[in-house]
Amino acid sequence: MLFDTHVHLNVNHFDQDREQVIQRAQEAGVNKMVVVGFDHETIPKALQLAEKYDFIYAAVGWHPVDAIDFTEKELIWLKELSAHEKVVALGEMGLDYHWDKSPKDIQDRVFRKQIQLAKKVNMPIIIHNREATEDIIRILQEEQAEEVGGIMHCYNDSVDYIQACLAMNFYISLGGPVTFKNASLPKEVAQQVPIDRLLIETDCPFLAPHPNRGKRNEPAFVALVAEQIAQLRGISVEDVARATTANALRLFRLVN
Template identity: 45%
Template sequence: MIDSHAHYDDEQFDADRDDIIRKAVEAGVTHIINPGCDVESSRQAILLARKHPEVFAAVGVHPHQAASCDEKTLSGIEALAREEKVVAIGEIGLDYHYDFSPREVQKEWFSKQVALAGKLGLPIIVHDRESHQDVLDIVKAFRSELTTGVFHCFSGSVEMAREVLDMGFYIGIGGSLTFKKARKPVEVVQYAPLDRLLIETDCPYLAPEPYRGRRNWSGYLKHVIERIAAIKGMAYDAVEWQTSDNARALFGLDRFAVTA
């Protein structure tokens, strides 16, 4: 299994971070992508990647922190992005649910980080919450410069999924797929081809059923795989293998020593 989106730099793991990563590996997790949310958490993601062979970093500024960005911030992210085990620019995007940063400011710094990803030849990890059209418009504006990326914790409709897939992007599926009232995620998984899906935890958040409300971790990925397999009428092993292959392709993981 490959956890395509986890936040092991989060303070909720301060007491047992190394132990929980070790347990994830023992549970069959071969790679973990740990995105940053600002310069400091991006730096912490890199330190985790240096310490743990299974962990890889992404660097970027989350839309919640966009209001604190300046050109020095962007230069800092670019410098970090040149570290060996950095495999993406992220977590970047727009969040119109909380609006912790003004929307125009979010769009400005999302655009600049997408442009940076194009400059460096890295995929992007996109955060999109209640901002579907603006996110799509910005990604489309830079499409010719980008390699590809993933819309993580996808919350859009099938119609949006079609646009994302048409651009050559992947769709990240996490614990919300298992929730009893999940509708859109189920429809998206039904629609999307398996070779365009990634699995993720977004831990410590969004633990799947039957652990909803608890601290999430990479060992719970199996519940997401089981749900995808049930929706698509496929074998568990086929979903596990294909989603891992997808993550290796997107993030270029085969160039590193750790292999699935």
């Protein structure tokens, strides 16, 4: 049983074969997944998928690259959607300093507004971080995000930051990069994160794991992520699957 905690089956990369992709995921042992919506187009599609399949859940948030387009209207919309029975988290949200569409101060403001909303509705958050780790951690601390916790999505930073994340009730999620031959950071993280705070994901259609690197990623490939982590930790794939699934169920409050 595998739980892919971050997929984008709601993007047009899957328009031609979405149902077959979902079927392949099930055949690969992926029993649950969270489809993440991050703008006006992808949020409704995430909800549609969650409503159609009982093993699919949704997260709704506003991507930092598009923070400049975020208004009070979007904030109200996210609050309304947080009450949906299949929405299990708010996000992805955060900071992205790689692209320059949205100024840093606007990203900061939109990030804080979403954290504050998460605290009001008592939901975990999913963090998008690109080249902004220290600011991400500072803002999470200033906004007391530990009250809700969440996921450091597709973590690709030094182990030096892990403790600060764990102290704020965040889980560390690893994806395809942990399988890349030249990626030392995620491999080190995979070995050092406490097993009860570890999650796995694909972030499909992006970041396909080896040997599919460069191709379209899909949820079935999360099995390759689990296999690599098992090898790095010296434990069985079944142990990784069992632990990461239990962690996801606990975080998303899907445990009875």
